[in-house]
Amino acid sequence: MSGEIRLSRRRFLKYAAGAAGALVIGIGSVDAAERPVPLALLGDTWKQVGPYLRVAADGRVFIGVRDPDNGEGTATSLARIIAEEMDADWSRVVVEPLGLGVTVDNDKAKFLYGHQRSGDATSIPAAWADLRQAGALARWLLLQAAARRLGVPADQLRGEAGMAIAADGRRISYADLASTAAEIEAPATPPPLKAAERYQLIGQPAGDVDAHAVVTGSLAYACDDNIGDPVIAVLARCPYPGGTLDQADRDAASRLPGVHAVIDLTPEQGQPAGLAAQAPAIVVLASDTWTALSARAALKATWKPGPNVEPSAGTLEQQALNLFGDEQATPITVRNDGDVLATRKKAARALEATYVQPWVAHATAETPNCIVRLDPDTSITVIAATQAPLQVYSVVQRMTGLKPDQIDIRVPRGGGGFGRRLEADYVAEAVAIALAKKPDTIRNRPIKVMWTREDDLAHDYYRPMAVHRLNASLDKKKNIIGWHQRMASPSALVNRNVPDNRLWQSELVPDALPAGLVPNFRSDWYPLSSQLQRGEWRGSPHVTPTFASESFIDELAHSLKANPLDFRLALLGDARQLAYNGRGGPIDTGRLANVLKLAADKLDWSRWLRSENGLGIACAYVFGAYVAHAIEVAPTQDGVDILRVVVAADVGRVINPKGLEAQLQGATMDALSTALSLAITVKDGKVQQTGLRDYALSPTQPMPNEVETIIVPSTAEPAGASVVGVPSAAPALANAVFRATAVRVRRLPLLRELARLR
Amino acid sequence: MAQQGPTSPVPVPTAQDAHQPAPKPVREGIDLIVNDKRYRHTGDKAMPLLWYLRDVLRLTGAKYGCDQGDCGFCTVIVDGKAVASCQTKMEKLSGKRVTTVEGLADKDGKLHPVQQAWIDEDAIMCGFCQPGQIMAAVDLLSRQKNPSDADIDKIGNLCRCGSYGRIRKAIKRAADTLKKDGKA
Ligand code: FES
Numbered sequence: 001m002s003g004e005i006r007l008s009r010r011r012f013l014k015y016a017a018g019a020a021g022a023l024v025i026g027i028g029s030v031d032a033a034e035r036p037v038p039l040a041l042l043g044d045t046w047k048q049v050g051p052y053l054r055v056a057a058d059g060r061v062f063i064g065v066r067d068p069d070n071g072e073g074t075a076t077s078l079a080r081i082i083a084e085e086m087d088a089d090w091s092r093v094v095v096e097p098l099g100l101g102v103t104v105d106n107d108k109a110k111f112l113y114g115h116q117r118s119g120d121a122t123s124i125p126a127a128w129a130d131l132r133q134a135g136a137l138a139r140w141l142l143l144q145a146a147a148r149r150l151g152v153p154a155d156q157l158r159g160e161a162g163m164a165i166a167a168d169g170r171r172i173s174y175a176d177l178a179s180t181a182a183e184i185e186a187p188a189t190p191p192p193l194k195a196a197e198r199y200q201l202i203g204q205p206a207g208d209v210d211a212h213a214v215v216t217g218s219l220a221y222a223c224d225d226n227i228g229d230p231v232i233a234v235l236a237r238c239p240y241p242g243g244t245l246d247q248a249d250r251d252a253a254s255r256l257p258g259v260h261a262v263i264d265l266t267p268e269q270g271q272p273a274g275l276a277a278q279a280p281a282i283v284v285l286a287s288d289t290w291t292a293l294s295a296r297a298a299l300k301a302t303w304k305p306g307p308n309v310e311p312s313a314g315t316l317e318q319q320a321l322n323l324f325g326d327e328q329a330t331p332i333t334v335r336n337d338g339d340v341l342a343t344r345k346k347a348a349r350a351l352e353a354t355y356v357q358p359w360v361a362h363a364t365a366e367t368p369n370c371i372v373r374l375d376p377d378t379s380i381t382v383i384a385a386t387q388a389p390l391q392v393y394s395v396v397q398r399m400t401g402l403k404p405d406q407i408d409i410r411v412p413r414g415g416g417g418f419g420r421r422l423e424a425d426y427v428a429e430a431v432a433i434a435l436a437k438k439p440d441t442i443r444n445r446p447i448k449v450m451w452t453r454e455d456d457l458a459h460d461y462y463r464p465m466a467v468h469r470l471n472a473s474l475d476k477k478k479n480i481i482g483w484h485q486r487m488a489s490p491s492a493l494v495n496r497n498v499p500d501n502r503l504w505q506s507e508l509v510p511d512a513l514p515a516g517l518v519p520n521f522r523s524d525w526y527p528l529s530s531q532l533q534r535g536e537w538r539g540s541p542h543v544t545p546t547f548a549s550e551s552f553i554d555e556l557a558h559s560l561k562a563n564p565l566d567f568r569l570a571l572l573g574d575a576r577q578l579a580y581n582g583r584g585g586p587i588d589t590g591r592l593a594n595v596l597k598l599a600a601d602k603l604d605w606s607r608w609l610r611s612e613n614g615l616g617i618a619c620a621y622v623f624g625a626y627v628a629h630a631i632e633v634a635p636t637q638d639g640v641d642i643l644r645v646v647v648a649a650d651v652g653r654v655i656n657p658k659g660l661e662a663q664l665q666g667a668t669m670d671a672l673s674t675a676l677s678l679a680i681t682v683k684d685g686k687v688q689q690t691g692l693r694d695y696a697l698s699p700t701q702p703m704p705n706e707v708e709t710i711i712v713p714s715t716a717e718p719a720g721a722s723v724v725g726v727p728s729a730a731p732a733l734a735n736a737v738f739r740a741t742a743v744r745v746r747r748l749p750l751l752r753e754l755a756r757l758r
Numbered sequence: 759m760a761q762q763g764p765t766s767p768v769p770v771p772t773a774q775d776a777h778q779p780a781p782k783p784v785r786e787g788i789d790l791i792v793n794d795k796r797y798r799h800t801g802d803k804a805m806p807l808l809w810y811l812r813d814v815l816r817l818t819g820a821k822y823g824c825d826q827g828d829c830g831f832c833t834v835i836v837d838g839k840a841v842a843s844c845q846t847k848m849e850k851l852s853g854k855r856v857t858t859v860e861g862l863a864d865k866d867g868k869l870h871p872v873q874q875a876w877i878d879e880d881a882i883m884c885g886f887c888q889p890g891q892i893m894a895a896v897d898l899l900s901r902q903k904n905p906s907d908a909d910i911d912k913i914g915n916l917c918r919c920g921s922y923g924r925i926r927k928a929i930k931r932a933a934d935t936l937k938k939d940g941k942a
């Protein structure tokens with residue numbers, strides 16, 4: 001027996017009896033629902049039902065998590081959302097990462113699981129919208145089954161920790177009810193969701209579901225998988241964008257024992273960025289990584305720049321400044337309220353500042369890697385950490401021409417994402433090598449592409465360098481009456497099938513504050529051109545502009561001799577909603593003011609004026625979440641020491657406070673160490689950084705021992721968490737450094753600039 | 759999570775109980791003990807231990823993160839001291855005893871106090887650096903019963919996810935447990 005209920009026109013829940021007395025529930029989506037699949041035929045196969053949930057007769061509850069987990073805590077929080085709604089016993093929950101859910105329908109790919117993407121603060125909101133329904137259906141079916149067995153109406157039963165409990169105290173475990181539940185007829189409408197007052201798991205701290213596997217070393221990341229005894233592939237890639245091979249000693253490489261082949265790889269032309277290999281390369285195929293690395297060294301490959309040599313960031317910066325000064329330049333104006341230019345003319349006072357931020361890299365802990373097992377006629381298995389399984393699928397399908405149901409994409413936990421794994425270039429490399437002509441001895445062996453750290457730093461999709469010029473007009477009463485921000489950057493959307501007039505979307509957010517707070521407001525974006533690959537970096541359209549705007553607000557406060565906290569609160573004004581044309585809006589200024597105050601209080605902001613140390617503050621609105629950082633620094637001989645860092649966040653309803661705390665702390669550390677010391681630089685047409693010595697993700701100094709977090713309790717819709725802690729950290733730091741040293745740092749990385757200016 | 763170890767259809771080099779006498783050499787090689795099992799490496803002597811563990815023994819707990827000894831993801835213990843296995847050539851390991859994160863729990867699976875502390879403090883984020891962090895902490899605690907913040911900072915292992923605060927707490931928690939157990 002089995003059943004199905006519609007959630008919406010495009011989504012539905014299905015359930016069925018599984019093997020060994022289990023109840024299996026899944027969410028389906030789109031087109032196939034037009035013609036219901038006879039569920040009796042589906043049996044118990046995870047993939048076919050698109051299951052999220054399986055209640056086994058032995059008491060275990062298997063929950064499939066559809067969104068990849070690259071350290072965002074998705075596996076834990078998504079599973080808890082479902083477990084909560086069904087009143088499962090968390091100690092009996094087994095979480096399984098689902099690969100990409102794709103099957104074939106009318107010769108077309110049909111994706112089974114809905115949202116499958118992570119790291120851009122969308123997983124939790126999407127899960128909140130649909131995954132809860134799967135849990136609610138499970139509970140409803142189980143309670144109906146219990147009602148039959150106990151002879152009481154279902155509405156007099158409740159679920160609790162894996163039990164159906166009657167008013168008189170009689171109880172039956174879900175395990176005992178699973179097979180009966182699968183026989184219950186589907187309700188006409190989706191069962192109601194649980195009232196928040198009854199939550200047992202949501203809002204309670206939970207440790208990571210993979211913790212045991214991680215600490216015993218048994219968790220297999222993609223790079224740890226050795227499916228089918230793969231041949232190891234290491235690539236010597238051209239370091240010059242648009243460059244070509246000069247020479248290489250292929251014989252020397254081939255001669256090494258253990259080397260199977262040395263082949264050339266030419267990236268497919270005409271593919272959007274991130275969907276094909278980045279650079280021409282020589283591929284060494286060997287029995288193990290060490291041999292492959294040795295052979296790559298033996299190649300002694302040298303490369304030539306292409307016709308257009310990539311300029312240094314300094315050159316790009318000069319281009320930006322020229323654009324800002326050029327009356328004839330035609331930026332894209334992304335928001336324009338009132339008339340900033342006329343306001344400037346009549347202003348009592350005007351202030352201007354220019355901020356420069358470098359290229360930065362993702363440097364994920366686990367370098368890119370991918371395993372491909374290809375049988376050209378029948379199937380392909382791809383194992384890769386990714387934040388975007390659908391992206392991986394589209395690359396694999398295009399390159400192999402295989403049918404959707406011949407493509408198996410497995411997504412193990414990844415060692416960090418931060419936006420790097422939204423790209424599928426490393427997958428394209430592995431597929432290209434799998435398809436390439438190779439000696440018979442290895443023809444049918446899987447391929448495992450391994451990137452070294454040097455490869456990773458030289459071939460990232462960098463966060464674009466950016467130059468901001470901000471100009472504010474003040475009236476006699478010290479009110480900000482005009483705000484004009486100009487930003488120039490090489491867009492991360494170039495070469496991604498995005499029309500020119502939309503290229504700013506990866507760079508800035510039109511309605512970001514102080515838009516809506518200043519009557520005359522204008523935001524202009526100027527394109528710069530570069531051949532470096534660019535991509536998303538932890539919510540980057542919120543990150544670089546916020547460094548500029550929140551530093552500048554501080555400069556305004558200083559010039560008006562105002563306390564920067566009071567100045568911000570006055571600017572935010574009364575609690576109200578500001579229109580926000582983007583994910584998460586509108587902006588509630590009251591919630592933002594609240595996190596500002598909380599962070600300031602915790603740092604004891606009343607010391608701001610008299611403290612010898614510098615106290616700095618900044619805030620941001622990020623995809624429906626409100627965040628503020630308050631930081632205390634002390635000047636030292638050669639820089640600053642960060643003494644305390646407080647982050648306060650309101651992300652709506654909190655699924656897992658322990659997980660959220662970790663995300664806030666981690667994002668803060670990343671944002672601070674990036675702002676302090678990190679830059680990717682280009683010289684002689686190529687990236688200079690080759691390792692963690694020159695891209696020093698400083699572990700401790702001058703960092704504080706702990707990032708103090710404040711999490712605002714809320715019943716608002718939950719927002720994502722993984723990028724929230726980034727945008728306000730760097731400006732709060734720069735603002736604190738200004739108080740401590742009287743040096744205003746407008747150029748990152750901060751320590752280098754501070755040393756230059758002091 | 760029901761995780762499977764890496765699949766390994768090729769025969770892993772034969773392991774023998776370390777308490778048995780070593781077998782007569784059949785082929786020149788480097789004899790070493792990894793997690794209480796004897797192995798003989800007959801390949802390139804310059805191969806770093808990291809790749810021997812990962813590619814030859816298929817012990818993938820130690821991770822790769824750089825080539826310069828900077829990240830510490832590859833940390834294992836050799837003769838009681840933490841080393842960066844990416845910087846340790848096989849030729850240096852003759853007769854040595856290597857412990858990796860896989861060899862830390864006791865025979866019936868009871869976790870080492872450091873591993874348990876990592877779970878209790880929920881110190882993992884992406885988790886990739888953590889086997890190395892754990893091995894470095896085991897090493898520190900074998901030398902320092904009461905590590906100070908400065909001692910912990912000196913480990914210098916990188917956590918790209920920024921879990922340093924919890925790692926610090928986990929180390930202190932493990933120190934307490936070890937003291938109570940009288941193991942330290
Ligand atoms: S892999 Fe980075 S220190 Fe060994």
Ligand code: FES
Nearest residue numbers: 885887917918919
């Ligand atoms: S947990 Fe991700 S690098 Fe440490």
